[in-house]
Amino acid sequence: MKRRNVLLTAAVIAIAGVTGFVYSCKSVKVPDGITVVKDFKIKPYMGTWYEIARFDFKHEKDLSNVTATYSLNENGTVKVVNRGYNYVKDRWEQANGKATFVDKIDEGALKVSFFGPFYAGYNVVLMQPDYENALIFGETKDYIWILSRNKTIPNNVKEKFLKEAEKAGYDLSRLVWTKHDK
Template sequence: MYRYLLVFLVFGLLSACTSPPKGVQPVTGFELNRYLGKWYEIARLDHSFERGLSHIQANYSLRDDGGVKVINLGWDTEKGQWREAEGKAYFVDDKDTGHLKVSFFGPFYGAYVILALDKVNYQYALVSGPDRDYLWILARTPQLEKAVVDQLLDAAKSAGFATENLIWVDHSVTKAVKES
């Protein structure tokens, strides 16, 4: 009996890590092929795995198994070198919903929830993790127009994210930018 309870609890905890934050709905009408390619991190909520990094980029490409290859790259300002992490992502539900699970650490997955997206040109996105401690503003270019930033901040605030705690990513030093 305890074994079943333990399996249930472990499954519940793992599935909670891939669920969107309560009340957050992922975008629908999502087109993965249009989302693939390079994105620049414009802003994020603080977390340990990106602390001290600037010039952060993510590159998404198709994997042979139908998933998404994720390469995150950031400039470590203290060490003066690039840090790179490779992960994989898979759709949680159907392929036209912007809700994926992503892993950088073996069998452990976290939510990747696209809660706002430029569906016309796929030039910017607002992404959360499994709870309101994780939020990213992404764009195809290192800067976004103020009107777009304001629109994304309003969407994040409405969804309950602490936008006043966002870290705005430095992309100003062009000599440090790594071409991928």
Template sequence: MAGVAVLAGCSSTRPPAGVEAVTPFDLARYQGRWYELARLDHAFERGMTDVSATYTAQPDGSVRVVNRGFAPAAGLWREAVGKAWFTGAPTTGSLKVSFFGPFYGGYHVAALDPDYRWALVLGPDTGYCWILARDKQLDAAQRTAIVARAHALGVDTSALIWVSHTRQDPAF
């Protein structure tokens, strides 16, 4: 959910070929709540709406990740809690994330608004892509520019699923 419920069983933590994670990256500015505006389809998020992720820096250098979304088929909110670690310097937006014990997947901030209002995140390959924002929507021009950037990085942007945000999450 929201870009980080990546990959049970996948252990690649490197960015996709040709993709460099954002530098400089400031976790203090990145942490907090993000709304998932778009994603590529994967079983762990299939059908979910109102998806968000909250990132919180931890004293041990890790990042607590809480993904939440509404599952309309079940009529309930679902939550997954994971842990992320930087794969190199904490000034580069490249992390490995785990929700499933020892299995980690890559989480790479491939593009980031200078004011930390939106982010383009890729997993270990371009088959994992999320567009995140601090607000539940972006203006059309900004959205178009982010999609073009994702396409230039090799993402099949025609397959993006645009996530609706119509419910009020009871956790917030």
């Protein structure tokens, strides 16, 4: 009887641990001190965006000509297709994922997953009213993207975005400026 109670207790602890792990994979928060775009509308955000700049990380290492294409799924989630040219391996690479809102559907706080239950923060912190250019912060200061509907961005917008990133504590010397030559 004692052995059965020990096994039952161990099973309950294991289930609670797995449940907590899965929940933590899905829970994403907007970082402290960061304000996301209010009155955000998902439909105008859909379509293809060109990556202008980013902090490099393992999944985008050695990529140029990077685009992110968003489309609405029937269930309300967003299909995400990130594509870039790996200039070291001399081939195109693509990652497919999904995004959902963290909380309110009219705020630019989303979470994105490319790997099963694992989500990362995607926070739209600045955007032009015409949805032409956007500044995105991740859930930590290790992730930042400047996106545009065009392969280049106007200098005044670039400066505004860089000032906002610097004010938020981002190390701008880490920015990789994406080439679009293919």
